[in-house]
Amino acid sequence: MRRYLCVIALMVLSRATPARAAEPVDLLLVLAADVSRSVDAQKFQLQREGYAAAIADRRVLDAIRSGRNRRIAVMFMEWSGLGNQTVVIDWTMIDGPQAAKAFGDGLLELPRSFADRTSISGGIDFAVAQFARAPFSAERHTIDVSGDGTNNAGRDINKARDEALALGITINGLVILSERPLPWNPEHTHPPGGLTNYYRDNVIGGPGAFVLEAKDFSSFGQAIIKKLIAEIAQGQMPRQAALPR
Numbered sequence: 607m608r609r610y611l612c613v614i615a616l617m618v619l620s621r622a623t624p625a626r627a628a629e630p631v632d633l634l635l636v637l638a639a640d641v642s643r644s645v646d647a648q649k650f651q652l653q654r655e656g657y658a659a660a661i662a663d664r665r666v667l668d669a670i671r672s673g674r675n676r677r678i679a680v681m682f683m684e685w686s687g688l689g690n691q692t693v694v695i696d697w698t699m700i701d702g703p704q705a706a707k708a709f710g711d712g713l714l715e716l717p718r719s720f721a722d723r724t725s726i727s728g729g730i731d732f733a734v735a736q737f738a739r740a741p742f743s744a745e746r747h748t749i750d751v752s753g754d755g756t757n758n759a760g761r762d763i764n765k766a767r768d769e770a771l772a773l774g775i776t777i778n779g780l781v782i783l784s785e786r787p788l789p790w791n792p793e794h795t796h797p798p799g800g801l802t803n804y805y806r807d808n809v810i811g812g813p814g815a816f817v818l819e820a821k822d823f824s825s826f827g828q829a830i831i832k833k834l835i836a837e838i839a840q841g842q843m844p845r846q847a848a849l850p851r
Contacts, residue, residue: 628740628741628742628743629741629742629743630675630742630744631675631677631679631699631742631743631744632670632673632674632675632676632677632678632744632746632838633673633679633744633746633748633837633838634678634679634697634737634742634744634747634748635679635681635748635749635750635837636680636683636733636736636737636748636750637657637680637681637750637752638684638729638730638733638749638750638751638752639653639654639657639682639683639684639685639694639752640653640685640724640729640751640752640754640755640782641653641684641685641686641718641719641720641721642686642687642720642721642722642723642753642754642755643686643721643722643723643724644724644754644755644788644794644795645721645753645782649754650718652782652820652826653782653826654714655714655827656820656826656827656829656830657682657710657830658710658711658713658714659710659827659830660827660830660831660833660834661680661700661706661709661710661834662703662706662709662710663831663834665831666706666831666834666835667702667706669835669838669839670700670838671702672839673838676701677699677700677701678699678744678838679697679698679740679741680695680697680698680709681693681695681696681697681698681736681740682709682713683729683732683733683736684718684719684720685720685725685726685728685729685732686720686721686722686724686725687720687722687723687724687725687728687759687760688723688725688728688760689728690719690720690722690725690728691728691729691732692719692720693736694713694716694719695709695712695716697736697740697742699742722759723758723759724755724756724757724758724759724794725757725759725760726751726753726757726763726766727757727760727762727763727766727767728759728760728761728766729751730749730751730763730766730767730770730809731761731766733749733751734749734769734770734773734775737775746776747773747774747775747776748775748776748777748778748837749777749778750778750833750834750837751778751779751780751805751809751810752779752780752781753779753780753781753782753805754781754782754783754784754795754801755794755795755801756793756794756795756797756804756808757808758794763808763809764808767808767809767810770811771811771812774812775812776811776812776813776814776815777809777810777812778810778815778816778833778836779805779806779809779810779816779817779818780817780819780820780829780830780833781801781802781805781817781818781819782819782826783795783819783820783821784796801819802819805817816833816836818832818833
């Protein structure tokens with residue numbers, strides 16, 4: 607009898623206090639940054655500073671405000687070898703300069719997470735799981751993968767990508783080119799056909815998916831800005847888009 611009364615009480619309570627609906631945004635965007643061993647300190651700083659500046663760029667904010675809800679939700683994660691993935695900045699609503707600056711400032715202050723092998727597949731799997739726990743709702747879910755090498759740890763990259771695409775998630779890529787191949791594993795950063803083609807064939811996918819490349823510090827910053835604008839504005843960018851001059 608007591609158990610029956612408890613069940614009734616829980617049913618009444620659940621009806622009296624309905625679950626709060628997730629706040630709608632125009633895009634759920636996971637920024638997934640490679641911090642494997644081949645990403646040296648210069649590249650690491652390039653990534654952090656580039657994303658921090660880009661998220662607060664006027665053109666990116668204009669793209670955000672042009673959406674139906676005039677806001678997006680972003681989270682920043684870092685990934686490396688198998689099992690080495692972490693959330694650096696959790697889901698944050700970006701609806702104007704103040705929120706964008708706070709997000710960028712956080713990126714510049716927090717330490718590096720890992721320096722292990724390169725499991726792009728592990729990074730994608732971890733990113734996919736983050737959408738289920740987002741306190742926001744959106745029709746479009748996108749993973750933005752930046753990296754400087756091929757998948758060399760964890761499960762098959764094509765399986766991870768295809769499973770994400772089957773869930774309606776779009777994956778875009780931003781490759782960081784290296785001047786010289788790694789002495790101990792030259793094909794990691796310089797695979798046959800180039801790293802950009804490797805990302806195009808094995809990493810990206812979904813409606814409007816694209817990959818951009820960064821050749822140096824200045825082009826990296828511009829590439830991120832262009833990439834974010836394209837992702838926010840429905841991701842309508844040619845698969846072989848050139849960087850802004």
